[in-house]
Amino acid sequence: MKKLIYTIIITIPALLISCGGVPEKSKTAAKEKLEFSVAEVLEMVSKENDITRTLYTKAIVGAGKKQGLKFDEDWQKEDVEAGPLPALFLRGIANDIRKSEVPLGLYLGSDFPINKANKFEGKQGELFKQIKKDRKPQHFYDEDQKIYTAMFADVAGAGACVSCHNKHEQTTKDDWKLGDVMGATTWQYPTDSLSYDATIAVLKAYRNGTVAVYKDYLAEIAAFKSSDKPVVGEKWPSAGGKYLPSPEVFLDSVRELASAETMAVLLK
Numbered sequence: 001m002k003k004l005i006y007t008i009i010i011t012i013p014a015l016l017i018s019c020g021g022v023p024e025k026s027k028t029a030a031k032e033k034l035e036f037s038v039a040e041v042l043e044m045v046s047k048e049n050d051i052t053r054t055l056y057t058k059a060i061v062g063a064g065k066k067q068g069l070k071f072d073e074d075w076q077k078e079d080v081e082a083g084p085l086p087a088l089f090l091r092g093i094a095n096d097i098r099k100s101e102v103p104l105g106l107y108l109g110s111d112f113p114i115n116k117a118n119k120f121e122g123k124q125g126e127l128f129k130q131i132k133k134d135r136k137p138q139h140f141y142d143e144d145q146k147i148y149t150a151m152f153a154d155v156a157g158a159g160a161c162v163s164c165h166n167k168h169e170q171t172t173k174d175d176w177k178l179g180d181v182m183g184a185t186t187w188q189y190p191t192d193s194l195s196y197d198a199t200i201a202v203l204k205a206y207r208n209g210t211v212a213v214y215k216d217y218l219a220e221i222a223a224f225k226s227s228d229k230p231v232v233g234e235k236w237p238s239a240g241g242k243y244l245p246s247p248e249v250f251l252d253s254v255r256e257l258a259s260a261e262t263m264a265v266l267l268k
């Protein structure tokens, strides 16, 4: 009898747990099904980055300079009335991602950097040599940092890249040419595969970062004391004046340029 009571005491809660618990558990398991390899996700976000970076460099920095807008590495200093250089735009995005809950790392490096802190070392330096040869992405597991890593060529896609780097007073190389591999973006993520939700979170973190930096730039403009303030709205500098697109208009263009490719992978 005693044994029977024990059995009931043990069995009933076990049944309750299994009845109530199992469907719940399988629900989360389905949601967390790992759909994408880390390499696929980093390729996707790096394409978004290429598009955003080129759009910013050509349509904002390149076209904006022609209309008298200024861009400076010290853009955030109190007395400097200018926007962020492309590399600092990217660093701003990386910093914003770092503050989010998404464990995605992003860096821009080179073998001949303007800023010493951006020089590739060790394994990344080795792999960068290969990237310069074949321009193909490099995916590897970084044993030291224990993190999945991917590197993608950063190409001089606009005349502004070359002329600014060649003329910069701290440059370590003054004969960059259009189309050169000037550096690479390095991306890091801690797991080897991601759920659909985690993948969307990575893409969102990148776009949120873009909007955050762009808004910082507009806030800087709002505080200009001696320079003309560009008109922020629907127009771009290419319309022939000191115009800047609003964050929404800028992001709409990124979406338009990036979405087809990104969706093709997401809906594979």
Ligand code: HEC
Residues within 6 Å of the ligand: 053, 054, 057, 061, 071, 073, 085, 086, 087, 088, 108, 109, 110, 112, 113, 114, 115, 116, 118, 154, 155, 156, 157, 158, 160, 161, 162, 164, 165, 168, 182, 183, 184
């Ligand atoms: C108006 C000047 C300017 C323009 C335009 C510019 N850069 Fe840079 N770039 C810089 C500066 C300054 C740095 C260093 C920023 C820092 O302190 O990390 C930098 C950093 C970099 C780095 C990291 C290695 C290094 O040199 O420190 C790469 C790679 C790079 N830029 C590539 C490009 C590419 C590709 C473009 C065009 C899409 C571009 N840059 C446009 C000025 C410029």
